[in-house]
Amino acid sequence: MNTSSDRMTLCTVRVDNQQYAFDMLAIREANQATPCVRVPGAPAEVLGMVNLRGSLFLLLDIRLLLGLPTREPAPQDLLVVFRPSQGEAFGVLVDSLDDAMVVPTRKITPRAENDANDPSPICGVVLNEHQPIPLLSPSLMYRRVKNLIGTRAPLEKHS
Amino acid sequence: MDDLAVLAEFVAEALEHLVVVGDGLLALEQAAPGEFREKIQPLFRAMHSIKGSAGFLGFKNLEQLAHSSETLLDALRQEKIPCTPALTDLLLLVTDRLRSMVGNLPISQEIAATDLLARIEATLQVRPATQQAAMIQVPSGMVPPLSVIPAAAISALREQEIVDPLLLAEFTAEAREHLTALSNGLLAMEEAGPELAREGTHPLFRAMHSIKGSAGFLGFGWVERLAHAAETLLDGVRQGIVVFSRDMADLLLRVADRLRGMIDALPLQPSGDDTGLIQNLLTIKNPSPGAFPPATPSVVWSPPATTPPDNQRTQVMAALNHAAEPAQPEGDRASTLRVPVEIIDRLMNLASELVLARNQALETLPTPPDARGRQLMQRISTVTTDLQQAVMLTRMQPAGTLFNRFPRMVRDLARTLEKRIHLGIIGTEVELDKSVLEKLADPLTHLVRNACDHGLEGPAERLRAGKPETGSIDLQARQDGGQILVRVSDDGRGIDPARVRAKAVERGLITSAEAEACSDSQAQALVLRPGFSTVDKVTDLSGRGVGLDVVKTNLESVGGTLVIDSVPGKGTTFLLRLPLTLAIIPALVVRLGGERLCLPQRDLEELVSASQCRISEMGGHDVVELRGQPLEVIHLRKVLGLTGMGPQAPGPESVRGPSKGFLAVVRAAGRRVTLAVDELVGSQEIVVKPLHPLLRGLGFHGGATVLADGLPALILDVEGVVRASGPALLPQLATGPEQMASRLETPTQAAVIFEYGPSERFAAPLALLRRVDRVVASQLERVGNHRVACLESGNLVMVGLDEVLAVGAAQENEQELFLLSPRKGQPGRALIATRILDTSMVPMVPEPSPLKGPGILGSVRVDGRLTLLIDPGEILMATALAEPGWTETIAAGVAP
Structure with missing residues (x-):
């Protein structure tokens, strides 16, 4: 997160008709979604894989990670790809890209205690005039899926 | 460090190994008690590889930490200490640290991981898990890897960078190349003996001279001083004033190592005092008194500077010497270019994307496209295909980049083991895809080390066995069709099947009944099984039961194979087969x-x-x-x-x-x-x-x-x-x-099983066949004594097996026949099969055949029936040789 200064640029997105915010500096690019293929054998939190100009990116299911009902990717979805600082070559699909906004850091309340057992990717709340917006941490999403896959190590049997 | 490529390879390898360790540690925590040992094995191997390579490349701190963790893992493996969460934490912490050390090479090698080493030491000594509480630490996941090395230390190191980084990078890359040339040259000279050595000194002198000159120019006085002293000595040899000796080679190799260390540490001056080395360099050059240079007032013979030489003067001297030297051909410099692998990978991606874009463009064109459109698309097509191929080519590297590390390794091993070893290398120019080369590095290092340590006998034993005192190891690479063949052979003691059997039974790999049942070559193949090691003492070189099985699994994971051929008392050959590239595979x-x-x-x-x-x-x-x-x-x-x-x-x-x-x-x-x-x-x-x-x-x-x-x-x-x-x-x-048989992994091959006459069954190895054609009666013609099949691809003279071998003849009136065309031999002829039954796997080494004759390789059992394994090419050649007028063409056609 960009907490070095007293301001932070956020990018708000819409998922399942709710507004969420990402730190602008965590985002590598946002683009029209390219067709996504499923990854056989991966947990449901892995939505699939996309080819973005010859490079492959893993898509995580942001809905599942947020505890929302999941749905099949739609052509009008937008692809948000994160910077490597958040985790290797991954992104999410959002319904739409809302806005960019600069907020003073004092208006962001970090989530109480960073409980390692809490799988939520919400790392704080942005206090906005109208309503509070949850701030999402892509790296928390990445780590969550990593843990999911790590703990279900394939049963190994040597002959 | 030999050069950047080697370093980059090491880093990539080490990072992969660390992933294995990291993942494995997590899996260990979940492991049931019974599978614990099995699960820890790969971790141990990975750590072992890191240690080995780090040690070889001279990253002492890295090696030390990897070594300690290996010992810890070994203790775990042998259940000397229990696996506690605290221990896993410690190992994860170590993994993170190793990752950051590897990622920040060469700067990181200046910083020892004393804290972790102490903790590992403590853990190993405590053994009973009483002090668990003291070990619990922040979960490693919370610590971003980079911060593990104190950030201040890195920035302090970096702040001193006063030299233009581009210039510095160029200098270090060049210097490393020079040093590699120097090391290799010294090894060659050592072998050639003092007479020839004098000749060989010229390039070495020039290499050292270049390092000296550039170092002086960039203001790295400490590098310059050492290089200068070495250059002085080399000049002495070059002029025949000093006689080249083994001790001198040792000294110069030490100097090369030290210089390498200095260059890796640039722009900093590494700790350590070089006056001893310099003194040695200057004293060794005068073995006999009075043999001082007569009247050659060469600049490089100026009295050796014990105090830092005046910079300005050195520069002038360097400039003078440069002028005197034959200039390096300009073409050589321009013909190669260092390109980061990421850029090549990116090019590769883009080239593939271009192919896709072309395909999509084709779809949008009106159907049928007009002449201009067609022409345009065709051009784009050829260009994209060429582009993709050209990019593939950039990934190819000569095998030499890998092989070059071995002469030095073998020499050092020989010294440690007190053996005499000659290493012959053939095929350094064979080009391999970078990915294959990377996968080959570990296995090959293991095999060469293994040959030095276990394969070759000591000088005394060799003399007793009536062999020359010096053992030889041959390393050979060549391209064979779509594959790369790498052979590592030694003329050592070979693998004793009896000893292997005993050991395998002792280790519980096979039962004693199985041991008795298996043939000698099957027994020898047992050394490739996990957990097998015939050496009881743990050496620094080739470890504790880690080895050949790793080599085998590594090779197999990339679609390669490993075959052992060993004759007790005569030597052992390892044959590695690898695909040319891993970047593109058929699927x-x-x-x-x-x-x-x-x-x-x-x-x-x-x-x-x-x-x-x-x-x-x-x-x-x-x-x-x-x-x-x-x-x-x-x-x-x-x-x-x-x-x-x-x-x-x-x-x-x-x-x-x-x-x-x-x-x-x-x-x-x-x-x-x-x-x-x-x-x-x-x-x-x-x-x-x-x-x-x-x-x-x-x-x-x-x-x-x-x-x-x-x-x-x-x-x-x-x-x-x-x-x-x-x-x-x-x-x-x-x-x-x-x-x-299959458990002991008898090598098998795919073969076509077919019938010809009414009784016998035959098998022809697929590898020996070029194609199989089906022909019907209407395609058959008779020309003189020959039956000829008229195919679209051309006419084939058909040969029946009964023309050569004492086997039953086929019915004349078959409606349908199959023609087997061999890979080698006269192209215009093919063997007749009346019925193709199957393809199946048959042993590579068949049993003897009851029927003898040209082209019979032996007999195999297929579905319980005796089947003759034949070489169609041989049989066709036999028929052709019997006919006048064919001989010459045959000879031309089958030359191997």
């Missing part, structure tokens, strides 16, 4: 639950339609009978958790009648099973892209690719899937005297 694309998956051809043995087979149920598992052999059906859908989409995969659920889909027969994880898939999409060459790190933990996929339509697809890791499907259901490869 079968299948559809499964609506998703496409790529199955690498190398894992695929056969493909059958499920409707042709009877699938039955056995203890909750599906079994299919294929040519009398029951094979387990693994439902990929079930293993991969794909349900409810697409057509139903083959299975017995509804009716035991014909089912849909296909069964792919694969051999993996020591089992032969079939994988059930819904649909075949097609066979194609795919560009392998690395698997996303998150997906590596699943163990189902080996990589990813982009298919022709631009959509991604995953490449199946057949081995992983088979393992994940659960324990072997059928005891096919597990026990029973008959299966001993």
Whole structure:
């Protein structure tokens, strides 16, 4: 997160008709979604894989990670790809890209205690005039899926 | 460090190993008590490899930490200490630190991991888990790897960078090359003896001179001083004033190492005092008094500077010397270029994208396109294809980049082991894909080390055995069709089958009954099994039961093979076969639950339609009978958790009648099973892209690719899937005297089984055949004594087996015949088969045949029937030789 200064640029997105915010500096690019293929054998939190100009990116299911009902990717979805600082070559699909906004850091309340057992990717709340917006941490999403896959190590049997 | 490429290779390898360790540690925590030992093995191996390479490259701190952790893992493996969460934490912490050390080379090597070393030491000493509480630390995941090395230390190191980084990079790269040339030159001179050595000094002198000059120019006085002293000595040798000796080579190699250390540390001056080295360099040059240079007032012979030389003067001298030296041909400099691998990978990606874009563009063109459009598309097509090929070429590297590390390694090993070893290298110019070269590095290092340590005897033993005192190891690479062959052979003691048998029984790898049953070559192949090691003492060189099995698994994981050929008392040869490239592999694309998956051809043995087979149920598992052999059906859908989409995969659920889909027969994880898939999409060459790190933990996929339509697809890791499907259901490869052979991994080959006459059965190795054609009666003609088949590809003179061998003749009036065209031999001839029965795997080494004759390789049993294994090329040659007028053409055609 960009907490070095007293301001932070956020990018708000819409998922399942709710507004969420990402730190602008965590985002590598946002683009029209390219067709996504499923990854056989991966947990449901892995939505699939996309080819973005010859490079492959893993898509995580942001809905599942947020505890929302999941749905099949739609052509009008937008692809948000994160910077490597958040985790290797991954992104999410959002319904739409809302806005960019600069907020003073004092208006962001970090989530109480960073409980390692809490799988939520919400790392704080942005206090906005109208309503509070949850701030999402892509790296928390990445780590969550990593843990999911790590703990279900394939049963190994040597002959 | 030899050069940047070696460093980069090391870093990449080490990082991969660290991933293995990191993942493995997590898996260990979940491991049931029974499988603990099994699970720790790969971690141990990975750490061992890191240690080995780090040690070899001279990263002492890295080596030390890896060594300690290896010891810790070893203690764990032997259950000397219990595996506690605190211990796992410590190991994870170590892994993170290693990662950051590796990632920040060479700067990081200045910082020792004393804190962790102390903790490992403490853990090893405590043994009973009493002090757990003291060990608990922040979970390693919370510590970003980079911050593990105190950030202040790195920035302090970096702040001193006063030299233009570009200039510095160029200098270090060049200097490393010079030093590699120097080391290799010294080794060659050592072997050539003092007379020839004098000649060989010229390039070495120039190399050292260049280092000195550039170092002086950049203001690295400490490098310059040492290089200057070495140059002085080399000049002495060059002029015949000093006689080259083994001690001198030792000293100069030490100097080269020190210089390498200095160059790695640049722009800093590493700790340590060089006056001793310099003094040695200057004193060794005067073995006999009065032999001082007569009247050659060469600048480099100026009295050696014990105090730092005046910079300005040195520069003038350097400039003068440069002028005097034959200039390096300009062309040489311009013809090579260092390009970061990422850029090449990116180019590769873009080239593939361009192909896709071209395909899409083709679709949008009006059909049929007008002449101009067609021309344009054709041009784009050729250019894209050429581009892709050119990019592929940039990934090729000469085998020499890998082989060059061995002369020095072997020399040092020889010294340590007090043996005399000659290393012969052939084929440094053979070009390999970078990915293959990377995969080859570890196995080859192991094999060469192994040959030095275990393969070759000591000088005394060799003399007793009537061999020359100096043992030889030959390293040879060559291209063989679509594969790279690498041979590592020694003339040492060979592998004693009796000793191997005893050891294998002792280690519980086989039973004593099995030991008796297996042949000598099968016994020798046992050394490739995990957990096998005939050396009882743990050496610094080639470890504790880690070794050949790793080599084998590493090679197999990339579609390569390893074969041992050893004659006791005479020596051992290891033959490695690797694909030319791993970047593009042939694969079968299948559809499964609506998703496409790529199955690498190398894992695929056969493909059958499920409707042709009877699938039955056995203890909750599906079994299919294929040519009398029951094979387990693994439902990929079930293993991969794909349900409810697409057509139903083959299975017995509804009716035991014909089912849909296909069964792919694969051999993996020591089992032969079939994988059930819904649909075949097609066979194609795919560009392998690395698997996303998150997906590596699943163990189902080996990589990813982009298919022709631009959509991604995953490449199946057949081995992983088979393992994940659960324990072997059928005891096919597990026990029973008959299966001993396959268990001991007798090399087999695919062969076409066919009939000719009424009685005999024949087998021809597929590798010896170019093609098989089916001909019908209407295509047959008679010309003189010959029967000729008129095919689209040309006419073939048909040869019956009974013309050469004492076998039954075929019926004259067959409606349908098959023609086997061999790879070698006269192109215009083919062998007749009246019926093709099957293709199956037959032993590489057949039993003797009851029938003798040209082209008979031996006999094998196929489905319980005696079958003659023949070489069609040989047989055809025999017929041709019998005819006048054929001889010359034959001789030209079959020259090997």
